[in-house]
């Protein structure tokens with residue numbers, strides 16, 4: 001069942017189109033990811049869906065409620081975790097959650113109970129009485145998520161939940177999101193980490209320049225990647241450009257420069273190594289190693305968007 005249905009959603013800033021008529025739907029119970037590079041339109045989209053930015057054109061319905069015309073009602077079903085926290089630095093963790101609970105109309109006793117329950121859930125019980133301003137980035141993000149789910153929302157929207165956070169906290173946050181999802185919360189998140197999308201999401205939309213260029217289940221995307229093949233070649237240093245040579249000889253393959261000595265050749269089908277080795281030989285390129293790389297979502301992303309994987313930072317864990 002579709003819990004969120006988006007059609008032709010568009011955002012223009014003057015003559016500039018930040019989101020160009022995107023359509024997609026999110027099913028109840030899934031984790032849906034918006035994956036794209038900086039400036040792709042991820043935040044703009046999430047802000048339009050959650051009523052934080054005005055919609056120029058198009059529609060979005062959450063559980064049948066018009067997010068554009070009945071924003072307040074739709075917001076009642078949403079948890080919103082923006083990329084910048086909106087909590088109060090001078091209040092402690094417990095007070096922040098209590099205050100949020102009050103904003104959502106929870107009764108005094110109910111919100112006290114809920115605040116402790118959430119502090120426990122996000123692992124912040126020990127620092128409940130410390131001011132939010134004194135929390136680490138990871139702790140801040142966890143409390144912000146707790147505040148976002150205080151009213152048990154149907155759908156939780158998160159803009160880059162692990163960006164700028166250390167490896168350990170990022171892992172904890174991902175685990176939290178998976179747990180929440182298991183308990184029935186539908187999750188919509190944006191990320192520019194390919195691995196994060198791969199690990200968390202049931203379905204992924206690739207967004208580039210305000211457009212969705214691909215949308216599929218993570219499993220489907222990986223299967224598609226695995227139908228093709230990627231081989232990495234390590235070559236001797238030289239002035240010749242191996243990718244240019246290969247592109248000339250094998251127009252069907254895609255070649256990517258990894259570093260001064262390393263290139264990767266991608267194909268939608270199996271790659272025959274012998275003709276490639278011959279081309280290297282004919283051009284006096286010394287070949288040191290050829291190894292088959294397990295195709296990942298990264299390969300698919302690079303193939304479809306033409307964006308170098310370096311630009312769309314991979315590996316949220318590696319910072």
Ligand SMILES: Nc1ncnc2c1ncn2[C@@H]1O[C@H](COP(=O)(O)OP(=O)(O)OP(=O)(O)O)[C@@H](O)[C@H]1O
Nearest residue numbers: 013016018036037038039040041042043044045192
């Ligand atoms: N208030 C604004 N006025 C004009 N242009 C804007 C405004 N907000 C965003 N943009 C532009 O819209 C485009 C999409 O921005 P957006 O913040 O949605 O990207 P993003 O995918 O969230 O990027 P990031 O990964 O950096 O967070 C960008 O080119 C951005 O410069």
Ligand SMILES: [Mg+2]
Nearest residue numbers: 042043044083
């Ligand atoms: Mg953004």
